[in-house]
Amino acid sequence: MINSSVISPETIQAYRETEFRVFSEASFVLKIFEKCEDLMGLYKKHRSETCAFITACNPFGEVLSNEQNSDLQKQLEEEIQFRGLVLIAGEGKHPVGDWPGEPSYLVFDLSLEAAKTLGRKFNQNAIVWCGPDAVPQLILLR
Numbered sequence: 001m002i003n004s005s006v007i008s009p010e011t012i013q014a015y016r017e018t019e020f021r022v023f024s025e026a027s028f029v030l031k032i033f034e035k036c037e038d039l040m041g042l043y044k045k046h047r048s049e050t051c052a053f054i055t056a057c058n059p060f061g062e063v064l065s066n067e068q069n070s071d072l073q074k075q076l077e078e079e080i081q082f083r084g085l086v087l088i089a090g091e092g093k094h095p096v097g098d099w100p101g102e103p104s105y106l107v108f109d110l111s112l113e114a115a116k117t118l119g120r121k122f123n124q125n126a127i128v129w130c131g132p133d134a135v136p137q138l139i140l141l142r
Contacts, residue, residue: 005140007125011061014094015126015138020053022090022106030106030128030136039134046086048108049132052115055092055104059123060142063100073103076122080107092128116141 005012020030028038030053043049056072058064064072080087086108093101110118112129119127119141128136 006142007140011125012140014097014099018092018094020090020092020104020128020136022088024088030130032128032136032138035133035135037134039130043134046108050110051106051108051130052110052118053090053092053104053106053128053136054115054119055102055124056122057102061125069103072122076105079118079121080105085109112139115139
């Protein structure tokens with residue numbers, strides 16, 4: 001899939017290294033390909049077996065103003081609430097990069113296809129999706 005993507009290999013690598021922080025009662029970090037026991041606990045709490053970590057900020061990797069990103073993030077929140085899904089606020093941030101942290105949501109009960117559709121609706125390069133094994137996967141959308 002990487003070879004067919006329009007996203008640069010450097011950007012894909014940065015996504016893989018990003019820490020996806022979840023601001024739950026006991027905050028934790030999701031890392032690509034690393035099983036997350038804290039997420040398993042949230043699955044039980046929310047009676048879910050899947051989730052996605054999604055932002056609406058900086059569509060297609062183009063840096064927007066804080067105001068523009070805030071407006072897009074509000075639209076994403078409204079879409080999630082319209083679908084009746086549970087969400088927890090979060091932030092995606094590379095541990096050493098200079099790219100600003102992006103407000104995000106961990107959204108429960110999204111199938112992989114539904115998560116991809118939501119990410120594409122907000123013009124994202126990629127999303128993070130987790131299945132029943134609670135291992136975050138980087139899903140490229142372009």
